[in-house]
Amino acid sequence: MTGALLFGLAGAALVGCGVYGLLTAPGALGRVLGFNILGGGVFLMFGVVARRGAGAGFGADPVPQALVITGIVVAFCATALAVALLVRLCAVQAEAARGGDGDKET
Amino acid sequence: MSALLVLAITAPLLGLVPLLLLGPRTGERAALGMLAVNVAITAGIAERVAQGGRALGYVVGGFAPPLGVGLRADGFSAAMMLMAALVLLFTGLFAMTGPGDMTRKVKARGSAGMPATFFILLLSLACALNLAFLAQDLFTLYVALELLTFAAVPLVCLEGKAGQLSAALTYLLFALFGSVLYLLGVVLIYGLYGTLDIAHLAGLMAQGTGGATAGAALALMSAGLMAKAALFPLHLWLPPAHSGAPPAASAVLSAVVIKAPLFLLVRLWSDLAPLPLTQVAGPVFALCGAAAIVFCGVVALAQERLKLLIAYSTAAQIGYLCLMFPLAASDDGPWSALAWTGGTLHLVSHALSKAAMFLAAGLIAETMGHDRLSGLGGVGRVAPVSVAAFGLGGLSLMGLPPSGGFVAKVMLLTSALQQGAWWIATVVLVGGLLAGGYVLRVVVIALQHPDSDAASGRGLPDARECRWRALIALALAFGAMLVGFMPLAPLPFLDIGRPVTWEGLLP
């Protein structure tokens, strides 16, 4: 069980890394990466909880594993949406810079 | 086992099929039909709960919690669902392509109905909100919150302007940060108790086995919910996002979207956490709420744009709910129950009045071509119904009778005074004064004689408000007033089904 504990500590450290990335990232892409690192750490803690709950013939408790799979897909969706927003924002800003002071907001 | 609970979640989803497969007009009609069905379903749930005097339950897939997941409707969730369904339906009607919208002149002003994507997002919101109000599993609630985020963020940037896109991006990042914190709390809870079902957890937590870890988990989940609900000091994303969105989108965002995380905050601290823990956490929430009311209220007073003013007012008003926590957690029987009713009633009445105000502000901005307060002198002449809707909605924010806000705030005030919490009572009163300041400022400007607006040198435009849309806003404002005819006593309906348990609900 000590192996699981090791990954638990790694998960806690990854959460720290993610928070650092979120706080210091210069741009939105850096924040998205920080969010993903943070999410990875949280998911790893699910894995540790699952591994600690091994029993009944399973190497790990299947419920947290299933939750993580759902979580990974949701995190991907979030990343994709954030990236799409960022790309569009940069395109719109670039257009505004090129075409003088484009359309003003209403 | 009540089938209505499943229908409340699935019926809005069924409306997505015609929107994605058929033309936009057919899809739009189907979506509005489904939003009406949603109102009928939620009204049915509320009626059953009131008739039976107990909660309704449904075990999905036939596997009882803690292995499976269950849905449960008590008085509080039924009230919230009905309110959300009504706001969504009215906003949907406001946003539809109405008579006269297809003419070129109207189109040029950009006042035609919203695109089909808007209705996809609106239906998804309906599903996500119903799920958030019904789900009893902390992870299902996480999925509900994510569904809500993914439906709400694109609403902010439907027009694709730079300001909207950057507001949407900030909103998304805050919401994601909130989800991760929430999830971190969930994993700790699972590690402690091996279940995520609220009823089971409430029983386990009451035995006090979790210690500091349980407190940390609840704190993390609450911080996540606060980020999603834009509670002070995590409110920074709200004003640009809510003020930049198209009016119909702003209305649902401000009125119902942020209510789901607030609802869960109440669920967490009044149904899940053991009382001693709530008594520790209550004053912290109340401090955040007081800071929101005072700080955001003052900032709202200083705004120059109508929609930004309303957005800051949202950030201020959600503070009232947080004032409820220490009052409701005391052992002072009737007075704590009164505070609970006041806080929850405030969620409902604020939703109706804020939706009315954002829709009215949208119509005012559309009529005048801008929403700068300095140039709105005399707008009451060209948009009388919108201004009336704005003013009636504002009554509720100020806490003047007859309005839902009045009843809610009087309940909070009474409870605070009876319990000797003077500082909370003071905050309630100061918040009312601030709200009075910013609402009356708008109303006074709107009722000015147009000629007195000499500084800007502009007369009123020839355009008139879109009358049927203004009437929808007015109807919502009247709804907020109707809530004001409640008796000033703890409402038994809101208390149905508490404390949370599956007893008698499982097959």
Next chain:
Amino acid sequence: MSLVFDAVLCLVLLAGALGVVTTGAARPAVIAFIGYGLLLGLAWVRLAAVDVALTEIAIGSGISGVVLLRCVRALPAEPLTPAPNRMLKPLAAVVSITIAAALAAVVLALPEPAPSRAADVAAALPATDLGNPVTGVLLVFRALDTLLEKVVLLLSLVGVWALSRDPACRGRPAPLSPEPAPAPSAFLARVLAPIGVLVGLYLLWAGADHPGGAFQSGAVLAAMGLLLVMGDQIRTPAAESRGLRLLLLAGPFGFLAVGFAGWATAGVFLGYPPGAEKAVIIAVEVAITVSIAVTLGLIVLGPPAGEERP
């Protein structure tokens, strides 16, 4: 011995994460992130969670990596970054280390023996005729979460499409590269794609009893589709195509239909007909795999560029 391996893996994982958050430039950070995702997959194998490892590598590292790399290319080379506050980094470091330390303390304080639902799952699994407990949890015990998560996936595509310049979301997504595909890409697409599709189908088929399942399979299939697009072997589909929309809806609404059918046959929403559980579950898996593959691929390709003018 294995503890040493775990310790080294954890340290490398941390180094990777630190590399991602401390590298200033976008492209190296994203590349470091992809490597970090692969290492995380290895950690999942060590935690006896092979299903999660496959998902993490396919979606968390693979498809996310493609999305992020595309983003790096579309962003201006020199992002407009204000000079960060001098005090920010040390302050952020202190905050993050405090958080990590507090969490570590919480992890160490988790109760022993650990609570678990493994026994419940083991008791209920035979009724479903499935061999893989994770698939059982995803598609039977917590089917509601999985169904709604399919809606989340669909909604994120709607969100991406809403960023199209065309408010009606018509047309094809912009091509991945303005130039024609280089010959090796085309070669790779022609040779690798059939093998990859086979692997994807194997993951789906095996998922009922062994690690694998709809998500992993859908991600592999999406990757093969993208490979074919990159190699100019197929054209990106038009967003308004009715067939494409049907493929997108097949998963969530097929699942929903099965849920309602369960009401009729098993007497409960999202129940499975007694006796035919496994067949119906596999049918659901096929439908959601198709939708996952198409949705993931379209999310990577980005918003449609508007209606084509012939």
Next chain:
Amino acid sequence: MSLIADAFTLVFVAAGIAFFAAGTLGLVRLPQTLSRIHALTKADNVGLALIVLGLLPQAANVLEGAKMVAVWLLAQLASGAVAQVMAEAVMAETKATKDAAPPEEGHP
């Protein structure tokens, strides 16, 4: 028998690791992108081949061994094609910078 198999595995896997290490060293130390790609693909392909070969005696059955060989073949295919694509991209980029034209980013 098993002793010989273990020794075989040990020798080949060690050799494979040496090749990987050399490839990584090349990635870190070589000055040009092209030579880096060269070092990485060449050395890593041999390294992977040696490791797969070394592990073959440890496979429980023929199917498992075949899967390992398939992994090696797929890695060969992918790394070969990707190395070429990357090399072409590098050439195009150096050409573009030589022409002193601003590198085209994004879509027109």
